[in-house]
Amino acid sequence: MMASFELRQIFKRFGPVEVIHGIDLDIADGEFVVFVGPSGCGKSTLLRMIAGLEGITAGEILIDGEVVNDVPAVKRGLAMVFQSYALYPHMSVRKNLSFGLETMRAPKHEIKERVAQAAEILQIEELLDRRPGQLSGGQRQRVAIGRAIVREPKIFLFDEPLSNLDAELRMQMRVEINKLHRRLGTTMTFVTHDQVEAMTLADRIVVLRAGVVEQVGTPLDLYNHPANLFVAGFIGSPRMNFLEGAVTGVESGVAEIALKTGGTLRRRIDGRQPSGDVTVGVRPEAIMLTDATEAATTGEVQIAEQLGGETFVYLGLTSGEPLTVEIKGQAQVKLTSTVGLKFDEDALHLFDSDGRSLIDTRAMATAAA
Numbered sequence: 001m002m003a004s005f006e007l008r009q010i011f012k013r014f015g016p017v018e019v020i021h022g023i024d025l026d027i028a029d030g031e032f033v034v035f036v037g038p039s040g041c042g043k044s045t046l047l048r049m050i051a052g053l054e055g056i057t058a059g060e061i062l063i064d065g066e067v068v069n070d071v072p073a074v075k076r077g078l079a080m081v082f083q084s085y086a087l088y089p090h091m092s093v094r095k096n097l098s099f100g101l102e103t104m105r106a107p108k109h110e111i112k113e114r115v116a117q118a119a120e121i122l123q124i125e126e127l128l129d130r131r132p133g134q135l136s137g138g139q140r141q142r143v144a145i146g147r148a149i150v151r152e153p154k155i156f157l158f159d160e161p162l163s164n165l166d167a168e169l170r171m172q173m174r175v176e177i178n179k180l181h182r183r184l185g186t187t188m189t190f191v192t193h194d195q196v197e198a199m200t201l202a203d204r205i206v207v208l209r210a211g212v213v214e215q216v217g218t219p220l221d222l223y224n225h226p227a228n229l230f231v232a233g234f235i236g237s238p239r240m241n242f243l244e245g246a247v248t249g250v251e252s253g254v255a256e257i258a259l260k261t262g263g264t265l266r267r268r269i270d271g272r273q274p275s276g277d278v279t280v281g282v283r284p285e286a287i288m289l290t291d292a293t294e295a296a297t298t299g300e301v302q303i304a305e306q307l308g309g310e311t312f313v314y315l316g317l318t319s320g321e322p323l324t325v326e327i328k329g330q331a332q333v334k335l336t337s338t339v340g341l342k343f344d345e346d347a348l349h350l351f352d353s354d355g356r357s358l359i360d361t362r363a364m365a366t367a368a369a
């Protein structure tokens, strides 16, 4: 079973406080969409409104083209998986899986079949006679997902389902959920504050901030072409570096930027004419350590993290701004030494004082190709 859904100008107020400020969104049949944003930005509220567990102050929610505002949760054909698992502690795993179907008076043989199939998909067959208290966190989360699977929902709604798991298990379950989506092909909506989870799971990411959609796009679209400072800083780890500067001139489609920390950068631009104070955004992998003659500016090495496959170098600039550089492989850098910094200038982002992107990096990328 599959379904598309649509949000039209969704608002939510709790008493006098408005927490969702008019969200529009179109999700295609079979799509895996991830809502990502900091704690408190309204992710759970939005998901609960889609599920029908929370009323909508204004706007419309459509599933397969039908407005479902007044359709109760149980009739929407959706299944939600929570961070807290919400399993029945006194019931066996088997009963936890079948209980919902039994209350819906599904035929016995069908219940048995669906439970067996869900247990097989999630590899929890040996756990069926245990109780939740006898399971590890990861196993409990599988059961919670199994309980959603047996309902054969039109849409899965996941609310931070991996947040209680340790790092290793999170990664495993991430892969499992990815496989599950491939296998079932069902529309999935997943909420998380973890941008890595968002990047790895999503067909499309919706970046939320304080009840507003900041940007919607594929993971690489958001990574390569952030529309504003918030998205630029939120997507990517280690995060994008931000350097204060000012545009000192534009000539033949190239802007010249004087950095506050000293040194000059050049960035090809499109039709727009940036001027005045700007924030330069540059990802750690777009900076190279170099000797003084080629350097745009310099910095002092404060910390070097050797991860084996790559090295993260944390520097302090003369301006006091921090800078992170990612070097492929095992780079030898001397702590407290002053090093030259060279920038891949086609990878620079420019933001105005309101944090909006000043250049159409997408158009610029096509022009360069």
Ligand code: ADP
Pocket (backbone or CB within 6 Å): 014, 019, 037, 038, 039, 040, 041, 042, 043, 044, 045, 046
């Ligand atoms: P997230 O899931 O992104 O962390 P939530 O959707 O839980 O955020 O919360 C969004 C905002 O709405 C927060 O400011 C929160 O305090 C508020 N909020 C959530 N639920 C309620 C409620 N039942 N009553 C009042 N305020 C609420």
Ligand code: MG
Pocket (backbone or CB within 6 Å): 043, 044, 045, 160
């Ligand atoms: Mg939440």
